[in-house]
Amino acid sequence: MAGATSTVTRQVTTAHSGPLPAPETLAGYDQVLPGAAERILCMAEKQQESRIVLEEAQLNADINHRNEMVANQRRVHTGAFISDYIGQALGFLVAAASLGFAAYAGIVKDNWVVAGLFLSLPVVGMIQAVRGMKSKPKDEKPNRD
Template sequence: MQRHRGPLPDPQQLVEYENVLPGAADRIIAMAEREQRHRHDLQQAGLKQRFAITRNGQRSGLTALAIMAALAAYLGNIGHPGWAVVAGSLDIVAVVTIFVVGKRLGGDAPTDRASAENRDGAEQRTPERPEEEAPQLPQQRTDGVAPDSDGGSEA
């Protein structure tokens, strides 16, 4: 059983491609380089977006916290100490909840390693036994003639 892992065919297969179609190996390598560059650009864009979302969320949370603290101070100042305690308590509970939940969740989205592995060059293998091979689909005709309904050949 042969095993190969990576975005490119093994060197022997590249030689075979080159023998069949001169320049094919260079085209295959260029295609892999473009794909890698594209993948890196997408990852970079995703990281920038997550950073921007996190930063905006922190700013919004800080603003809301400041507003609630100001409201609590205002309510206490105008003679409503009960409502001031409620507003201040909500503030404290919200901050504690964010920290506790953030710690439990790990602060990051789960990653799908299986899809990343497949995308980055899943293991390709050659089956040893015929029963391991993928099912064969019927051959499609390119001459425009439909095969008989019983699957036989034309007379």
């Protein structure tokens, strides 16, 4: 085979990752338009500054939101404790008043039926309080067979 020619093809692929072009590409921009590399660098710096400001604002907003959530949870817990204390104080007052009226009705007025009725009020309240303290499974569903 005389006169045969061969062709060699070579392909070069380059890759670059990052916010800025590769240095060779920047140099090419600068050759085409003098000062272009400087402008590209300034653009990247401004973008980075803007990104930092936005991330700081987002971080501060997240911190403020978490602080508000913690403050709300504290208010809810404080309200629950205050409500429990008020309920206990009122329950004590009702029980003490019932015992006082029972003693008055039984001893002074000699009416033991009324005294028994006044005594039944705190006893029923205590029974309900004890029954309410039993833990009930929350996920248990009623059986409908």
